[in-house]
Amino acid sequence: MEKVVFCGASSIYGIDNFGDQLLRDLYMSWVKEVCPKAEMEFLMHKGLYSRKGDWVKSISSADLLVFNGGGYFGEKPFLNDGWIKKIIKKMAWGLRNDDVYGSAFRIAEAQSVPVVISGVEVGPISNPIFRRVVARAINYSSYCCVRNGESHSNAISMAIKGKKVNLAVDSAMSIDRDRINDLYPESLPSRVDRADRFFMLGLHVHELTDCADVNYFKGLVSKVRDEIPNGYELKIVVIHDQKKAGQHPARSADAERLLVNAIDIDHVLSYQEPGQLLKEVSELDLVITTKLHLGIVARSLSVPVISCPSHVIKTKRFYDYIEELDFCDYNKEGFKDGLPEKLMMYLRSGQYDGMCVKEAVKKSAKTSELNFKDAVSSLLADGRP
Known part of the structure; x- marks a missing residue:
């Protein structure tokens, strides 16, 4: 049985946040469509510099590691802070990102586990350690797709010559009314009381x-x-x-x-x-x-x-x-x-x-979904090197 391990924003914050849980559920549904019997696991962060023994075990036994949408390979601007506090906060943000995304990537690379990057944000990255990790992850990945133009430019600047970095709108733009019922068939009814006028x-x-x-x-x-x-x-x-x-x-x-x-x-x-x-x-x-x-x-x-x-x-x-x-x-x-x-x-x-929204935006979301499914299907069919 194939095993796919995910690492995204839910790995840091858990799934009690709407956006993070939605993206987790969406990506897992896409994998299930192309590989119905696949075992799926989401990495959970237990604190900065926590021991990663369980991550090593999970990723080492996986056929694929997915950095999914909701992941943020960058940092907040901290616009309201003074320059000293801003530097400290950016360093802390970079260390946390490295401890989550960097740790997962290093384990995958060491164990020769294929990596797919889909729907992530890239940059700005002031922390040089995390920047090198992101560059290595982009270049190591079998498929890489980022979610906006600036992220694409930042990713291209870190990619080796000839490395393809795809560009598509955020994966959540694929949601429509039919997909709500597909993803959450037992969801609670709406509490919005609509009326004329x-x-x-x-x-x-x-x-x-x-x-x-x-x-x-x-x-x-x-x-x-x-x-x-x-x-x-x-x-x-x-x-x-x-x-x-x-x-x-x-x-x-x-x-x-x-x-x-x-x-x-x-x-x-x-x-x-x-x-x-x-x-x-x-x-x-x-x-x-x-x-x-x-x-x-x-x-x-x-x-x-x-x-x-x-x-x-x-x-x-x-x-x-958009x-x-x-x-x-x-x-x-x-x-x-x-x-x-x-x-x-x-x-x-x-x-x-x-x-x-413009038709090109919805088309971009659909293309991203299809490309992700194709990449996952092909990698799982080929097996680990």
């Missing part, structure tokens, strides 16, 4: 730091309300995307409390599991989000998105790649010159049947 706005804010942030989102909601035709009532739903204990859900809860006190919220949806959240997002007319993957699946489901990114680099790259950078307020200016023209036309229309 309602405009359903999903507000997904995972962190607020001060009243200025509250006023920022209050201002965005006001801009949306001003464009909706008379006769429509704005309904606002607060969305969560994490359920585990820890600092991220705590910050989300704090954000919820501040928003509820400042904005007329109709309903708060706690996060239960990905299938339910996907159904709920599909029934919204607009999403305002600070995070990447909730925005990605909303666009994949033809729901327009206003992005207010907390992680600027990777989020800005995504919206630039040619919707004007929907991404990466400078947190609150669209002072007005909402994007395409969005205003949609809001004013009174016809809220979705806003599709």
Whole structure:
């Protein structure tokens, strides 16, 4: 029986985060389609510099190691920190990445286990140790595909001459309504209560730091309300995307409390599991989000998105790649010159049947899926060297 081992963001954060769990489930479903009997395992990180004996055992016995979407071969910009703190944080980020992705790669390389890289982000990488590891992984891999133009340029700069590095949109863009049911056939029903003459706005804010942030989102909601035709009532739903204990859900809860006190919220949806959240997002007319993957699946489901990114680099790259950078307020200016023209036309229309991404984007997602399946099928058929 073939064995495939995965290493992605879920290896660090677990699967109680919507985006990480969705990508894990998506990639595992793709492997299952081409090799139904394959044994699949996801590496789990147990802390910085923890012993990797179980990883050695898992990877050594595998026929393939997959670095899947959600993996981030790079670092945050830490824009709000002073230069000394920024250097320290970037070093820590690089060490953590090396301890996860670097450790997994070194074991695979030592044991001659084939590697597939699919849907990852690459760069910037200031840590020279981790940069060398990423370069080696790219060049060692049997198949490599990154998820946006800047990642592609960074990967190419580290690749040896003649090494093919593929480029495709984030794998989560392959999600549609049919795939929701395929991935999560037993998912919970949606809690979004749709009705005629309602405009359903999903507000997904995972962190607020001060009243200025509250006023920022209050201002965005006001801009949306001003464009909706008379006769429509704005309904606002607060969305969560994490359920585990820890600092991220705590910050989300704090954000919820501040928003509820400042904005007329109709309903708060706690996060239960990905299938339910996907159904709920599909029934919204607009999403305002600070995070990447909730925005990605909303666009994949033809729901327009206003992005207010907390992680600027990777989020800005995504919206630039799908040619919707004007929907991404990466400078947190609150669209002072007005909402994007395409969005205003949609809001004013009174016809809220979705806003599709360009056909080339969906085609890119499908091509990425097919290429990944072909690579996995071929490598598993060939067996280990």
